[in-house]
Amino acid sequence: MSLIKENILLLPSDPVRIGFIPLIDCAPFVIAKEKGFFAHEGVDVVLSKEASWASIRDKVAFNVLDGAHMLASMPIAATLGIGTIKKAMQTSFTVSHNGNGITIGNALYDELQHYSDxxxxxxxxxxxxxxxxSRDHQAVPLRFAIVYPYSSHNYQLRDWLSRVGIDPDKDVQITVVPPVKMLDALKSGEIDGYCVGEPWNSLAVEQGVGHMLVTGYEIWGSTPEKVFGVSSVWAEQNEPVHLAIIRALEKACAWVDESANQPELLSILSHPDYLNSTVEQLVYGFSAIKPKGxxxxxxxxxxxxxxSEINKPLPSYALWIMAQMHRWQQLEEVPSLNDVAEQVYRKDxxxxxxxLDMDDDDSWRLSSGIEPNWLEAVSSGDVRLHSEGILKGFNE
Known part of the structure; x- marks a missing residue:
């Protein structure tokens, strides 16, 4: 599919295969393709709709895809070999911040009324x-869904639960459900709640099947959600193409955020090749249109x-994510946290x-005195993310 009307001459190159998950935050990839931003940079991009984050991870790892719309934590997990084969990946462009929420079904919400003032x-x-x-310890635990074990959704849900003394590993059951199936799982009672990106929280409210409790922003402040991820080998071998894609995505992100473009944006995203949804179902993810519910x-x-504060890859966020992986028993030790953060989040x-001239700001780096104890310091709560998010750093 292509909505581009004019013919644009591309520089000679093999097509670049980029995978995406049909979520609102795939918008910059879709717009870069449909509005010709990739083509104007001389890159022929083929977008591939994928069914799951695991599929995205594996296809990039095995060179079936050249790059992908990824969870911000995915290049870190792959590089460290957590939950998958060890494959060096990196990101040089952050696609979006925010967009997550925690929603519960009506049955659980009604039950909670008896325990709240x-x-x-x-x-x-x-x-x-x-x-x-109050529940019998033999009772089936409440079930919450996330999109992927190594995701902000998992870590934000666990953080929210733990703040009131709920043990995410003992007191509830956390399972993985693809985003597009979460609403149906909530309707059927298969799960009691979930942490997911939009529009699945607002749609639960609009359809009268759930209640949204809190946004990811209220848990962590402004933090990266999706990135453009590639294998480090591909990036090294295809640097001119890689840099051209970054330029195209930067233009596409600015186009997506422009309120005047949002009617056209929603029309494009709703197409079966992309989100396969009605325009009315997609309005919730964009601030220019006030949500209902x-x-x-x-x-x-x-x-x-x-x-730049959104699109620039932030090594400090890589440090935070590695600490979350450690906190929730996914990661033991890392020889050099600073080195991994710098190798994966390539702001250079x-x-x-x-x-642009490279900034000399290395304030994100952990000092030699702090680095050996960083993971434990975050896990124990001695170091916390600033309430307004990663752009404001950490509180000790």
Whole structure:
């Protein structure tokens, strides 16, 4: 499919195969293709709709795809060999911040009413803690879904639960469900709640089958959600093409964030080749259109796609994600956290692609005195993410 009307002459090159998951935050990849941003950079891109994050990971690892729309934590997990074969991956471009939420089904919400004095008790998880404490230990645990074990969704859900004393590994059951199947799983009672990106939280509210409790922004502040990820070998062997793709995505992200473009954006995304949804189902992920339903998103919680503070890959976030992996028993030790963060989150290539002078800011680096204890310091709560997100750093 192509909505481009004019013919654009491409530079001679093999097609670049980029995978995506049909979520709202695949928008920059779709727009870069449909509005000709890839073509204007001389790159012939073929987009491939994929069914799961595991498929994305494996196809990039085995060179079936050249790159992909990825969870921000995925290049780190692959590089460290967590949950998969060890394959060096990297990102030089952050596609989006924010967009996640935690939603529960009506049955659980109604039950929580008996354990709360206000809606704040339900949204904070305090009522859920009381409910769990009151249940028979032989009862089937409450079931929450996430999109992938090595994702912000998993870590944000676990963080939210743990803040009120709920043990995510003992008190509830956490399972993986593809985003597009979560709403049906909630309707059928297969799961009691989930942490997922939009539009699946707002759609649950609109369809009257669930209640959204909290956004990812309210848990972690503004943090990277999706990135453009590639294998490190591919990036090294195809640097001119790689840098051209970064430039095209930067232009596409700015186009996506422009409110005047959003009617056309929703029309393009709704096509069967992409999200295969109605325009009405897609309005929730974009701040220019006020969402319906009982839960109004804080403006800061919407997905953000453009600006150097959004698109620049942040090694500091790689440090934070590795600490979350350690906190939840996915990662033991790393020889050099600083080295891994710098090798995976390549802000040097971001600057090179855009023709900018590289900044000398290395304040993200952990000092030699702090680095050996960093993972444990985060796990124990001695180091926390700033309430406004990774752009503000950490609190000790």
């Amino acid at each position: 206000s809606s704040a008790d339900i949204r904070s998880g305090a009522a859920l803690k009381k409910l769990i404490d 009982q839960f109004d998103w804080p403006m800061e919680a919407y997905q953000r796609f453009s600006g 290539l971001y600057y090179k692609a855009l023709g």
